[in-house]
Amino acid sequence: MSTAPLPVREPVWQLSRSAIALWVTQGVIGTVVYGLLAAAFVLFVPTGDGWLEAARWAVPAVVACYGVVAVFVRPRLRYRVHRWEVTGEAVYTLTGWLTRTWTLVPISRVQTVDVTRGVVQQLFGLATVAVLTASSQGTVRIPHLEVDVARRVADHISRRAEQVRDEAT
Amino acid sequence: MTEPGPAGRRTSPRVLLVHTITFRQARSLVPVALAVFAGRGFEGGPVTVAVLAVAVTVLSLLWAALTWWRFSYDPGPTAVVVTRGLLSRSVRTVPNDRIRGVEIEAPLLHRLFGLVRVRIDAAAGSVAGKDEELLVDGVTRDEGDRLRAHLLARRAVVPAEATGRHAAAEPEEEELPRFLNRWLLYSPLVGSYLVVPLAAVGALFRLLDELPDRYVPELAPDLARQDVLDGWLIAAVVAAGLLLLALGSIAGSAVVNWRFRLLRRGGSLVAERGLITRRHTDLEVDRIRGCAVSEGLGMRLVGAARSTALVTGLGDAARRGQLLPLGPRDRAWLLSDLLVPSPGPLRPHPPAALRRRLVRALTPGVVVLLAGAVLNVTSGWWPLLLAGAVLTLLGWPVGHARYTALGHAAGPRTFAVRSGWLVREHVVLQRRAVVGWQVQQSAVQRRAGLATVLACVGAGRGGYAAIDMAADDVVDFAEASSGPWAATLRG
Numbered sequence: 001m002s003t004a005p006l007p008v009r010e011p012v013w014q015l016s017r018s019a020i021a022l023w024v025t026q027g028v029i030g031t032v033v034y035g036l037l038a039a040a041f042v043l044f045v046p047t048g049d050g051w052l053e054a055a056r057w058a059v060p061a062v063v064a065c066y067g068v069v070a071v072f073v074r075p076r077l078r079y080r081v082h083r084w085e086v087t088g089e090a091v092y093t094l095t096g097w098l099t100r101t102w103t104l105v106p107i108s109r110v111q112t113v114d115v116t117r118g119v120v121q122q123l124f125g126l127a128t129v130a131v132l133t134a135s136s137q138g139t140v141r142i143p144h145l146e147v148d149v150a151r152r153v154a155d156h157i158s159r160r161a162e163q164v165r166d167e168a169t
Numbered sequence: 170m171t172e173p174g175p176a177g178r179r180t181s182p183r184v185l186l187v188h189t190i191t192f193r194q195a196r197s198l199v200p201v202a203l204a205v206f207a208g209r210g211f212e213g214g215p216v217t218v219a220v221l222a223v224a225v226t227v228l229s230l231l232w233a234a235l236t237w238w239r240f241s242y243d244p245g246p247t248a249v250v251v252t253r254g255l256l257s258r259s260v261r262t263v264p265n266d267r268i269r270g271v272e273i274e275a276p277l278l279h280r281l282f283g284l285v286r287v288r289i290d291a292a293a294g295s296v297a298g299k300d301e302e303l304l305v306d307g308v309t310r311d312e313g314d315r316l317r318a319h320l321l322a323r324r325a326v327v328p329a330e331a332t333g334r335h336a337a338a339e340p341e342e343e344e345l346p347r348f349l350n351r352w353l354l355y356s357p358l359v360g361s362y363l364v365v366p367l368a369a370v371g372a373l374f375r376l377l378d379e380l381p382d383r384y385v386p387e388l389a390p391d392l393a394r395q396d397v398l399d400g401w402l403i404a405a406v407v408a409a410g411l412l413l414l415a416l417g418s419i420a421g422s423a424v425v426n427w428r429f430r431l432l433r434r435g436g437s438l439v440a441e442r443g444l445i446t447r448r449h450t451d452l453e454v455d456r457i458r459g460c461a462v463s464e465g466l467g468m469r470l471v472g473a474a475r476s477t478a479l480v481t482g483l484g485d486a487a488r489r490g491q492l493l494p495l496g497p498r499d500r501a502w503l504l505s506d507l508l509v510p511s512p513g514p515l516r517p518h519p520p521a522a523l524r525r526r527l528v529r530a531l532t533p534g535v536v537v538l539l540a541g542a543v544l545n546v547t548s549g550w551w552p553l554l555l556a557g558a559v560l561t562l563l564g565w566p567v568g569h570a571r572y573t574a575l576g577h578a579a580g581p582r583t584f585a586v587r588s589g590w591l592v593r594e595h596v597v598l599q600r601r602a603v604v605g606w607q608v609q610q611s612a613v614q615r616r617a618g619l620a621t622v623l624a625c626v627g628a629g630r631g632g633y634a635a636i637d638m639a640a641d642d643v644v645d646f647a648e649a650s651s652g653p654w655a656a657t658l659r660g
Contacts (some may be wrong), residue, residue, distance in 0.1 A: 009660030134627025
């Protein structure tokens with residue numbers, strides 16, 4: 001998308017396409033919640049003069065902009081950015097949409113592997129694999145994989161971690 | 170059931186005296202007693218008081234004795250077992266290989282009776298968070314040392330020590346550069362020590378609030394009678410307040426850091442400190458992953474610094490890991506280099522990083538300036554404009570200072586990152602410390618060709634970042650600073 005060279009390489013594999021649907025759903029839910037709040041604001045704040053009147057227009061406008069971005073723009077951008085990869089010695093992900101984050105964790109330092117399924121994720125048959133290390137900040141999350149892929153990946157990582165574990169933390 | 174296990178040991182009976190004097194167990198009865206007196210009214214003369222005092226003391230002694238009798242600890246070859254509880258018994262077993270550290274404390278009264286308190290730190294995984302701690306209160310000093318040696322000996326000789334006795338000669342001791350008490354004078358320049366007297370002042374005010382009005386000296390009318398408060402008086406009060414604050418911070422830091430000593434004993438570092446309560450803390454050298462030398466804004470003015478070891482799986486690491494609580498910068502570096510060799514001089518970050526720092530430092534000032542300009546035009550109110558101008562002018566040196574603080578370096582066995590202005594932190598880490606890399610690039614950074622690289626570490630804060638380094642250097646830095654697995658990042 002951008003021509004500037006990346007600081008590190010991109011992981012190889014893309015997420016499942018249902019991830020887009022999931023992010024769109026999350027965007028819709030978020031927009032509905034903010035929309036209700038904005039409606040309450042417009043209904044209950046008395047009509048005033050000056051900046052209060054301006055706020056009565058600005059709040060719904062901001063929510064509408066947010067809705068457009070969250071439903072139509074962000075899911076697609078996310079899908080284009082997100083990548084993941086499990087090699088023989090490391091787990092590697094790229095997440096984000098405006099700010100990108102690459103995370104690399106060597107399998108030898110993996111302590112636990114979790115698979116979690118959120119409520120919305122269950123609707124789309126997706127799951128998140130979280131790979132934890134001794135560092136509170138060194139956690140890799142591979143979001144929104146298909147459930148069976150997530151299980152296989154978690155199994156693979158934990159089996160491989162047993163083989164190559166490095167006791168030092 | 171009443172007898173401790175075959176190998177179970179009790180703490181020294183002398184601890185009964187300590188606990189009786191401090192009413193350690195009977196303290197919980199005080200509110201009850203107060204309630205009773207409040208209900209019945211207190212009319213007795215000195216005799217009643219004496220009787221009461223004796224009764225409370227006897228009760229306290231009895232309670233202490235019961236607790237002592239029901240407490241036993243058993244440092245076995247594979248695990249420590251602590252049994253306690255008056256009615257419901259609790260038996261806690263901690264395997265020796267889960268023990269992360271042993272700390273020996275000697276509060277004032279314990280010192281008078283030749284006793285110490287041993288804290289055994291058996292932290293669960295760092296992810297789980299909550300530390301577990303065993304407390305053996307009131308063993309003799311020799312027994313405390315023996316216990317510590319036994320608990321920490323397992324790594325050197327694992328199964329051979331079946332008897333649990335550690336009769337072998339103590340490993341050689343080597344004293345690391347000594348802490349000089351005059352360095353305590355640096356404490357008013359350290360933020361955390363300034364908090365101590367402020368907290369004391371707060372407590373005092375709360376106490377004044379609680380006191381009935383007639384005991385509070387009447388200062389206010391005097392002040393109110395003066396029509397105009399003398400400028401000199403205000404200046405004097407402020408100066409006295411600052412002086413008190415400085416003295417308070419020195420006193421507070423002296424209580425904690427008095428006669429700080431750092432010894433290398435076998436495979437561990439032992440730190441000793443404290444004026445009233447002496448503490449011995451063991452750090453295993455093998456668990457040290459790096460060192461942080463931090464210099465606050467005020468400390469930089471006088472060339473002072475503190476250095477802290479970054480140790481894996483250490484509860485309360487910020488305090489226990491301290492190698493030099495306060496001191497001249499070269500001493501801090503001496504200690505840091507001793508434990509973790511320096512990777513060489515830092516490489517500065519590209520000019521684009523300076524531009525980002527300046528933009529960030531100037532933005533708040535400029536925003537205030539613009540708002541001030543608008544206000545000045547519309548209502549003629551100028552103070553905000555002035556504040557904005559001052560903030561903008563200050564932003565320039567701050568941005569530059571933030572930029573000069575940035576740097577990174579990768580050496581043969583270690584690497585270093587530095588950042589920060591309010592507190593500048595220079596962290597040197599071993600290559601093996603890295604358990605992951607996180608590279609971050611925002612849209613702005615992408616255009617400027619920068620990236621922030623976070624080394625994830627299972628010690629200290631959990632991650633240390635090289636902020637805004639050149640995007641092209643990221644892979645080389647990561648590969649040079651950790652294992653060959655980092656080559657995965659290479660395209």
